[in-house]
Amino acid sequence: MVQKLSNDDRQSLIDLANEARKKAYAPYSNYKVGAVLRTRSGRVYTGVNIENAAYPQTMCAERVAIFKAVSDGELEFDVISVVTDNGGSPCGGCRQVLSEFGMDTIVLIANGEGKLMKELTVKDLLPEAFTPNHLDNPKS
Ligand code: THU
16 A cells, blocks of 8 residues: 655654664764655655774665564554755665665655755655566566
């Protein structure tokens, strides 16, 4: 079931990501990121960035939310909100991971004041993506 996205939904997904952001573990960059992923079934997963003293082992907020959802058996998403201080955009790795689960997922990008800066789709963020369809054994 595809959930409709109202203005209230948009704002509450942003507010929830901003609240989650307080739990970001970002002692090195001090750049706190919060994400909220809503699945097509209506469940909501939060994520924050989790940094590491071995810098490359850091994980982005978006992927934490996605991996929480997938590990719960949720594979279909309708929207993800991403909140940073300055309205930063999802990184390339997160765009690729999002693309695995659908090009039409809506991406809301907001700043630390909870203001929606951009609303796009994964397709907008990652045109010409390499997807499961390019493999011999695409997901069913
Ligand atoms: N970060 C995210 O959580 N998501 C992104 O899409 C971009 C970057 C995090 C990783 C790191 O902890 C901090 O932001 C600075 O790069």
